[in-house]
Amino acid sequence: MNNMSLLNSSLSQTMDYAAPILFAALGGVISENAGVVNIALEGIMRFAAFFGVWGAFVSGTPWIGLLWGIVIGIVIGSLHAYITVKWAGDQIVSGVAINVMSMGIITYLLELIFKTTGYSPPVPYFGSSVNRIHLVFLKDIPFLGAFSNLTILVWFAIILTVVMHFVLYRTVLGLRIRSVGENPHAAETLGINVAGIKWFAVIMGSIFAAFGGMALSLGTLSSFTNAMANGKGFIGLAAMIFGKWTPFGAMAASLLFASAQVIQLLLQVAASGFAKGIPLGFYLALPYILTIGALIGVVGRAVAPAADGVPYKKES
Amino acid sequence: MKIILKRLFSRRKEEYWWMTIAVPLVSILFALITGVIFIKITGRNPIRAYELLFGSSGLFPGPYWKNHFAEMLLSSSMFISTGLAFAIAAKAGLFSIGAEGQFIVGGIVAAYFGYAKPFAGLPAILHLIIVFIMAMTAGGIWGAIAGWLKAKKGIHEVITTIMLNWIALYLIEDWLVTGPMKANVATGVSGTPYISATAKLPKILPGTRLNISFIIIAAAVFFTWYFLYRTTIGFEIRAMGHTLVFGMEAPKASGVNIDRRIIQTMFISGAAASLGGSFIILGILFQYPPVFEGGYGFDGIAVALIGQNEPIGILLAGILIGALRTGATAVQLAHIPKTFPSIIEGLIVAFIALQELVRYLIIKLVVPKRSESG
Structure with a gap:
């Protein structure tokens, strides 16, 4: 393999790794910007990874699987919203409940x-060569070649990040979501339907996390395994905090983490001389160590939306 | 994210004194009822399932009760340890997901000092004390790393504890257990060597596997309560929890060294979780296996939440979860997967989250009758 195709394939592998994490992180971003903490991302990914596979199994097409996954995302999102918005229940407790139940x-x-x-x-699944998005003309261009053979779910993750940034910071809806997360009482005074916005954000966030689960079971693999999501939802939660609750921040954090994973794999393959003696465990732990290292080096204190996690009760 | 825990820390002033007990009990009842519906929908027999589940849970007398009872207490000591770990951090306003990693760090260190040569010849009681001190120190340091990163570098503890869990897992399973700590191939053992007899936890109920782990964890529950409610550091830690929640500067202004307390809290939290890891190595597995069946850390969060983050509540919640897990094997006889108890566990936590609804229902059902009669 020459250097350029190694570069391109590593980059596309990075995006494959990043997509599930990014979906989960984006789910967290929209939900927490509306003031509802969602640590159930892991559980939702697990539910959707399974239901997606179930749907694809029954129908014979991953598209129906996708639909089933979205539906289960809506169901779990509604449960989280019912507990935390309707009954002002504790958001952490509700999230833990969903994670435990998913198991x-x-x-x-x-x-x-x-x-x-x-x-x-x-x-x-979407990863089979028929279902991949082939952009043959990009194939031999450095960097861009990485985009020549991605799954539709990876493309969707990229597009979703851009759309979400636009919606959150350039539209009335986004302004409302953020104002509900910063100061729900003021938002209420301005006539914003606080509970409605929260329901919307929680359910949308849950759908995004569901896509994350399906990016695993219908994107990279073609089946459900019990170890899924294997902590990816929590890594997504970390990516959301790392990215300071913004869509592009979440994307950068997910890519950083995923590239550390790919570097780890490349190092394992390329290890020669003294590096050969380094035990596997160090390679596997490297992405997590690098993430902490990056946080020490680059990012300062992260600030959550002001009313993030506060159960909202209408006055009067 | 800090503000979230407000409702976990600030004790609600109860209108009815019995509500604190009634809410978890009714939540458990609702969870069991929802479980019935779930089994029914999937076409199995709920009554038979519950008979099997509780019949062999160790909670109620029945056939082989002694064994089930012993197994229940054995597994509950692990859940209580990780439950305490979560709650101690939560009291200081820290959301630690790190019990999973601290648990296995404690386990691997306990395994090492259990079999390593210079220690293996010591008298039993001395050997055990050394093993526990080492395991708790290691687990504590693993927790304190997250505390240090939070206090000195401002990195959110959710991120660092998640990362540290994975680092611990990979370094243990793909380095220590397969490398420097690997058992001699000639012995045919995979994983680490078996610990010496002096490091095994003494049994306390003849004919069963029950050992002193439950006594140790009960003492740890008392210690945690004493530490949180009867010592100055405990008071300061709880005050910090409220500070983070309400945004007050009071503890800092009154001279509490917050950075230091954060690191100390995470050390104690990690040490608590490492207790559970030591129990499973010293009392059940007697070695660190090549692949460790984890999950105690995450179940610990559920246990702490069911126990309302109070030491005594965690003791009871841990016993309940231990009982459900003990009965889990038996439900397979009703053609129900043995993970069924985690559905019940999740449902209990869900109803705890729905406590406003539960309170509303209790008051609606119970209180009017009272006022009529009295």
């Missing part, structure tokens, strides 16, 4: 539907 319910359904423990049979 039990999905394993239960896996045994019930596929009669297996731990994994589902392979299903049609």
Whole structure:
């Protein structure tokens, strides 16, 4: 493999790694900008990873799987919103509940539907070469070549980041979302439907996290495994904080983390001489160490939206 | 994100004194009822499932009760340890997800000092004390790293504890256990060597696996309560929790060294989690296995939340979760996967989150009758 195609394939691999994390982080960004903390990202990814595969299994097409995943995202998002917005319940507690339930319910359904423990049979997925987006004319250009063979989910993650930035900072809806997250009482006074905005943001965030789960089970793999999402939702949560609750920040953080993963893999392959003696564990731990290192070096204190996590109760 | 924990720390002034007890109990009841509906929908027999689950949970007398009871307390000591770890950090306003990593750090260190030569010849009681001190120090340091990064570098503890969990996992499973600490191939053991007999936790109920881990964790629960409510540092830690929540500068103004307290809190939290890791190595597995079945750290968060972040509540919640896990194997006889108890666990936490609704229902159902009769 020559250097250029190695560069391009590493970059596209980075984007493959980054997409699930980015989706989860974006889900967190929209929800927390409206003042609702969502640590259920991990659980939602798990639910959607499974339901996406189930839908694709039943119908034979990943598109129906995508639809099922979105539906389960809406269902779980509504549950989180019902608990935290309707009943002003504690957002952390609700998120933990969803994460714990995802473990039990999905394993239960896996045994019930596929009669297996731990994994589902392979299903049609977006990563197969038929379903990938081929942009042949980019193939031999450095850097841009990385975009020549991505899955539709990776493209969607990129587009979603841009759209979300635009919506949050350039539209009335975005202004309302952010004002609800900063000062719900003032927003209420201005006639904004605070509860409505929160419901909207939580459900949208949950749908994005659901895409993250499907980017794993229908994007990179073609089946559900019990280890999914394997902490990716929590890494997404970290990427959201790292990115200071902004869409592009979240994207940068996800890419940083994913590139550390790819560098780790390249190092493992390229290791020669003294590096050969370095145990596998150090390579695997490297991305996480680099993330902490980057935080020490680059980013200062992160500031959450002012009313983030505060259950909102209408006055009077 | 700090402000979130407000409702966890600030004790609600109760209109009815029994509400603090009634809310978790009713939540558990609702969770069990929802569980029935779930089993019913999936076409299994809920009554049989619950009979099996509780019959072998260790909570109620029945066949093989002694064994189930022992297993229940054994597994609950692990959940209580990680529950305490979460709650101690939460009291200081820190949201630590790091119990998972601190748990295995404690476990690997306990395994090492359990088999390593110079220690393996010591008298049992001395050996055990050394093993626990080392494991708790290591787990504590693993927690304190996150505390230091928070206090000195301002990095959010959610990020650092998540990262530290993974770093611990990879360094242990893909370096220590397969490298420097690997058992001699000739012995046919995978994972680390087995610990010496002097490092095994003494058994306290003949004929079962029950060992002193439950006594140790019960003492840790008392210590945590004493520390939080009867010492100056504990008071300052709780005040910090409120500070972060309400944005007051009071503790800082009155001379509390906040940075130092954050690091200390995370050290104690990590030490608490490492207790559980030591229990599982010294009392159940007797070595660090090649692949560790984790999850105690995350279940600890649920335990702490069900126990309302209070030491005594965590003790009871830990026993409940331990009981559900003990009964889990039996529900498979009703063709229900053994992860079913985590659905119940999740539902209990969900109803705890819905406590406004639960309170509303309790008051609606109970209170009018009272006022009529009295």
